[in-house]
Amino acid sequence: MSTLLELNQVAKTYHTRFSANTVNALRDVSFEVDRGDYVAIMGESGSGKSTLLNLIATLDKPTAGTIKLGDQELSRIPERRAAKFRREHLGFVFQDFNLLDTFNVFDNIALPLVLNRVSVGKIEQRVNAIAPQLGIDTMLAKYPYELSGGQQQRVAAARALVTEPELLLADEPTGALDSRTADEMLKLFASLNANGQTILMVTHSAVAASHAKRVLFIRDGRIFHQLYRGDLDNDGLLEKISDTMTAMLTGNGQEAE
């Protein structure tokens, strides 16, 4: 398999404006994500997960180290091209869906294509192709407030996928969903991944992470440990995740290789 995302000794230090304090949010983070992989990133609140996601999403730049998506080193993308790069290469799914209330479902899904100046005919073709895959083809004329949380998240997933992104970035995608709906969402992610979609998901939820192929644990801005699914089923991986979380919380266990 070829490498899609490569982080090499990435560090991020925040300098707070009104004091001399600095926060080392990430330190010496290196890992790779192959095309077709499904990676979950776990860690306690404040461990650096959002910082990491923001760097990969080109919303912020590392203080040191490099991040490459394919052949492109992200910190070399000029500011004026960053939004276009994001729309062309990345898809985003957030905890709170981030749908536009005044747009119907069709227009919400179409938005990134409109911004990319895709022709009207092609937009209709793409939206009509992705909607049935996510089971929302009967809802295209509805507005977000008319949908359940699970349906809204599927619309958000459709919007993220309609541009056929190389990498799907998800930030707590099941955080606002009840457990049954969260389970449906996780099954959807697994089937997207089975069809080749590369996924990087930040989550607090061990159950959500147990659907991934690989789990990275961050503690105090460093990679603490990695788990690979191998031959394990979701329950087997969940057990290992729980053990690692216990080790992380009690301060035991090994640092990552």
Ligand SMILES: Nc1ncnc2c1ncn2[C@@H]1O[C@H](COP(=O)(O)OP(=O)(O)OP(=O)(O)O)[C@@H](O)[C@H]1O
């Ligand atoms: N803009 C900022 N300025 C200063 N410090 C920051 C900034 N953003 C994050 N931090 C600090 O960096 C560290 C990592 O924060 P980050 O938000 O990445 O953690 P997290 O793992 O995503 O937490 P959570 O799960 O609560 O969202 C924390 O100590 C946080 O206070």
